[in-house]
Amino acid sequence: MSFAVTTNPSARPSIAIEFRSVVKRYGQGPVIVDDFSLSAARGDFIALIGPSGCGKSTLLKLVAGLSPVTRGELIFSTASSSPLLTTAPSSTSASSRDDLAYVFQEPTLLPWLSVAQNVALPLDLRNTPATQRTQLVRDALALVGLTTHADYYPRQLSGGQKMRVSIARALVLSPQILLLDEPFGALDEMTRDHLNEELLAIRERLRWTAFFVTHSVAEAVFLANRIIIMSANPGRLHREIRVELPYPRTPATRRDPAYHQLVDEVSQLLRSVEDHSTV
Amino acid sequence: MPRQKIFSVLLPALAGALFIAIWHFIRVSLSEDFRFLLPSPTEVISAFREHGDELWRATLNTTTGATLGFLGAVTISFTLSLLLSLSPLVRVTFYPYLMLLQMTPIIVFAPILVLWVGPGLKSVTIITFLICFFPLAVNTTQGLVSTDRNLVELFRLYRATKFQEILRLRIPAALPYFFTGLRIAATLAPIGALVGDYTAGSSAGDGGGLGFQTIIYSSQAKYPALFATAAACCALGFIFVAGVLSLSWLTLHKWHDSYERADT
Numbered sequence: 001m002s003f004a005v006t007t008n009p010s011a012r013p014s015i016a017i018e019f020r021s022v023v024k025r026y027g028q029g030p031v032i033v034d035d036f037s038l039s040a041a042r043g044d045f046i047a048l049i050g051p052s053g054c055g056k057s058t059l060l061k062l063v064a065g066l067s068p069v070t071r072g073e074l075i076f077s078t079a080s081s082s083p084l085l086t087t088a089p090s091s092t093s094a095s096s097r098d099d100l101a102y103v104f105q106e107p108t109l110l111p112w113l114s115v116a117q118n119v120a121l122p123l124d125l126r127n128t129p130a131t132q133r134t135q136l137v138r139d140a141l142a143l144v145g146l147t148t149h150a151d152y153y154p155r156q157l158s159g160g161q162k163m164r165v166s167i168a169r170a171l172v173l174s175p176q177i178l179l180l181d182e183p184f185g186a187l188d189e190m191t192r193d194h195l196n197e198e199l200l201a202i203r204e205r206l207r208w209t210a211f212f213v214t215h216s217v218a219e220a221v222f223l224a225n226r227i228i229i230m231s232a233n234p235g236r237l238h239r240e241i242r243v244e245l246p247y248p249r250t251p252a253t254r255r256d257p258a259y260h261q262l263v264d265e266v267s268q269l270l271r272s273v274e275d276h277s278t279v
Numbered sequence: 280m281p282r283q284k285i286f287s288v289l290l291p292a293l294a295g296a297l298f299i300a301i302w303h304f305i306r307v308s309l310s311e312d313f314r315f316l317l318p319s320p321t322e323v324i325s326a327f328r329e330h331g332d333e334l335w336r337a338t339l340n341t342t343t344g345a346t347l348g349f350l351g352a353v354t355i356s357f358t359l360s361l362l363l364s365l366s367p368l369v370r371v372t373f374y375p376y377l378m379l380l381q382m383t384p385i386i387v388f389a390p391i392l393v394l395w396v397g398p399g400l401k402s403v404t405i406i407t408f409l410i411c412f413f414p415l416a417v418n419t420t421q422g423l424v425s426t427d428r429n430l431v432e433l434f435r436l437y438r439a440t441k442f443q444e445i446l447r448l449r450i451p452a453a454l455p456y457f458f459t460g461l462r463i464a465a466t467l468a469p470i471g472a473l474v475g476d477y478t479a480g481s482s483a484g485d486g487g488g489l490g491f492q493t494i495i496y497s498s499q500a501k502y503p504a505l506f507a508t509a510a511a512c513c514a515l516g517f518i519f520v521a522g523v524l525s526l527s528w529l530t531l532h533k534w535h536d537s538y539e540r541a542d543t
Contacts, residue, residue, distance in 0.1 A: 064436055102436050108429045112451045112534045124447075125439045153534045 015077055016042045016177060016209040017063065022072035024058055032058045034234035036072075042176075045203065045210045047224035049217065049266070051274045055235025056213040057105075060179045063211065064102050101170035103180040107162035109154040109169075116141065116150040119168045140168040143202050160191040167199070171206065178208040185215065196222055197251065204248055217270060221262045222249060229266065231273045238273050241266055318503040323510070326503035333492065334504075338511045341488035344400055345472035345519065348407025349464060355408075356415035357457075363416075364423035364449065381413040385471075389478035398481035403488065406475030411464040418463075422456025423449050455535055458527040465523040469516040489515075 017040045024033040033055040040046055048056040061067040062074060101122075109118045119140050123133045141147050144164040154162055163183055170178060184192040196219060203210070214220050220227050224243055231238040243262060245253055253259055299320055306317050318326070327334065363370045385406055392402045426449050434444045476490025489508055496504040532538040 066432055066435060100436075102433070104429050104433070106429055108427075108433050110430065110448070110451070112454070122437045125434070125437045125443055155534060155536060155539060 014042050016040050018075040020073040020075065022062065022074060023070045024062060025070050031234040034236050036237055038228065038237065040209055042209055043207050044226055045212065045224045047220035047227045048211060048213045048230060049220050049227060049270060050230030051232045054230035054232035056230060057181050060181050060211055060213060064100060064179055099176035101173060101175035101178050103166055103170045103183045105182050105185060107166040109162060109165055111154050115146060115152050115165050118165055119172050121169060122173050136172050140172040143171060144168045159187055160195060163187065163195065175208055178210045180210065180212045182213050182215065192219065199223065200249055217263050217266045221259060221266060222253065227266055229269050229273060239269055315502060318506055322503040323506045326507040330504050330507065334507060334511055336486055337489045337492045338515060340485050341472045341476055342515060344403035344475060344488060345407055345468045347404040348471060349411050349468040351408045352411035352415055352464060356412050357419055360416055360419035360423055363420045377416055383409065385410065385474060386478060393479045398479050400485060402479035403472050403475035406479065407468055407471035410467045410471035414463040415460040418456045418460030419453060422453030426452045454530060458531065461523050465519045466516065469512065469519055473512060
């Protein structure tokens with residue numbers, strides 16, 4: 001198995017990413033993210049939830065380096081033992097983001113490539129040798145249960161299957177950090193629940209640090225160990241809720257009274273935030 | 280053969296037979312004095328026999344001009360589109376002139392061209408090139424600049440080089456647009472070569488093309504031969520369009536929505 005994970009033997013969870021008073025605005029426009037501080041430990045599954053315009057997706061773009069930080073610092077730790085690596089405002093450090101993958105809101109597949117070729121894309125762009133590539137693609141497709149669909153084209157797949165391909169493509173580089181921008185928002189509830197369970201099952205094996213943007217409270221509680229509730233205009237960290245439900249979580253988790261209690265709690269917090277935001 | 284296939288051969292054949300029947304009927308209903316206006320199908324066939332050699336040679340000449348102009352337009356428009364898509368500055372600077380090129384009336388331009396390069400294949404090729412160029416350049420440029428924003432971000436995220444982005448994302452994404460331009464250009468190329476030959480053709484050297492033959496036959500009042508020339512032009516156009524449609528199918532049918540079968 002090429003997705004082997006090197007676990008840090010130290011007892012104290014090491015930090016994967018740290019936001020220090022991060023501010024983001026585009027040009028002279030309004031402040032999108034204001035004074036955002038958060039430190040994510042290795043293996044954290046952090047759900048970002050909040051009203052639209054609270055800058056959840058912007059935070060992911062900052063982490064991905066698709067957009068520079070205006071003020072403050074975004075700090076990555078490179079390897080398990082090495083010291084933290086700082087990214088100063090508007091500079092992107094190449095090495096810090098090598099172990100990072102992004103799953104977009106849309107499946108974002110190349111329609112002219114087969115499923116296997118789509119999954120291989122990140123490897124191709126890095127000129128990974130063909131023999132290694134074949135094995136990695138096969139492993140990634142096995143993780144999302146699409147081994148039999150390797151030669152299909154995206155248009156032949158359902159919405160859920162396309163999203164699975166998108167996830168396989170993100171996993172093929174064995175990322176340390178996984179950014180998911182509302183990946184299941186367009187899917188029906190059954191498919192969404194199912195993919196949530198699959199995502200957690202994969203996490204049991206690969207242990208990335210995840211940031212997951214969502215609008216669904218139930219999804220956030222089911223997946224995350226930490227839920228960040230954001231307020232809008234400008235986007236700020238409003239509250240953090242720790243989800244103490246034990247992993248591995250299964251469909252049975254959804255029947256747990258503690259689960260429902262958390263869903264209620266987060267929903268109420270979210271409602272109070274939304275009341276404030278819509279003035 | 281499956282039913283569907285039989286119908287797709289049988290129905291057009293029936294329509295063709297009906298067309299020839301009506302043609303024949305109109306002819307026999309004309310009075311003797313006016314029958315020269317509409318030669319019978321058999322007269323057209325015998326015109327083919329009588330003028331076979333010169334028609335064949337003219338068709339080959341026009342095909343050469345059409346093919347060279349078409350291929351030249353494809354190559355140069357593609358290169359130009361790439362440049363236009365890479366730099367908004369270049370786009371702003373040259374786009375108006377691209378439009379201007381399309382407005383150039385070929386009929387006016389042809390005599391100037393003859394003056395510059397002389398009549399014959401060179402002029403015909405350049406006229407075909409000019410007619411094909413615009414739809415190709417416009418569509419390809421449009422395709423190259425309308426790449427899905429998310430896909431571009433995906434490539435940036437995986438730190439693709441600019442070269443990888445163009446080769447593996449922008450060009451494949453532009454292919455459906457390119458083929459739209461190519462289909463238009465394929466219908467225009469034979470017409471362009473014909474018009475070019477009509478206005479700037481020459482009997483010197485290669486003996487001229489179908490446009491030049493048109494002038495000769497009409498001045499000699501050889502109406503059956505004119506009909507035969509028209510048939511040759513149709514055949515040429517058909518080959519061009521069929522070729523491009525096949526190429527388009529080969530390239531796109533596996534993944535592009537426009538080729539999705541209703542039953543899948």
